[in-house]
């Protein structure tokens with residue numbers, strides 16, 4: 122089989138397994154749900170009861186998080202009585218990580234028995250109806266780097282995780298989306314809950330005005346720099362996925378605007394509105410039906 126230079130540096134199945142086994146040997150928690158906390162949303166992890174936390178730097182093979190607002194801890198614990206594992210801080214390709222490294226934890230989650238992945242992120246609102254603080258339940262995504270050949274599944278396929286050509290038309294679980302919308306209503310903030318299309322870009326710069334207009338014309342409702350690689354790898358290995366974007370800023374679409382996006386604004390909006398997302402996720406976890414089919 123032909124080899125490219127990068128192949129030799131990819132994780133082997135045994136390395137995913139080694140990390141999974143290490144975690145299983147260090148904790149008695151057996152989570153069925155994994156939560157990835159986006160920028161400024163790490164407080165979700167603090168809600169877990171009976172916590173056991175690991176710094177990424179202490180976990181074999183784990184990459185390290187380098188972004189302010191991303192703590193870099195993997196927290197096991199119970200949320201509303203359900204065993205969960207929470208990534209407080211994720212990895213992004215703009216940090217210099219190849220996508221197979223960005224998505225490493227997802228396959229580890231699969232190997233420790235996780236069935237459902239809840240991914241959250243901070244995103245810029247392109248849909249003109251969206252307000253800062255809204256929560257967008259992701260119904261679909263556009264993998265913009267994928268158009269240019271950037272995909273976490275590139276390279277030899279590992280059949281033990283999933284098929285060579287996985288579908289993505291059903292990436293975001295319909296029942297979980299419905300549940301999230303219903304819970305938003307039940308909690309009395311349905312006016313904050315949207316459903317829309319998320320587009321990921323490589324970052325780290327925020328978008329130009331022309332790029333925002335372009336993305337909007339494609340049907341994008343919110344734009345960010347994460348999530349899609351994790352979702353692709355999660356779907357490849359059969360996890361159920363729910364994605365939610367906290368709209369932390371309105372994307373600049375107008376040449377007369379003086380506004381510019383910045384990371385501090387993103388973190389502040391996260392602080393101001395994270396409580397809604399936290400309430401939503403907490404109740405959702407309680408209601409999720411689990412099969413407990415350990416991989």
Ligand code: HPA
Nearest residue numbers: 243244245344345346382
């Ligand atoms: N663009 C890209 N990523 C983001 C944004 C944005 O406007 N806001 C938060 N993350």
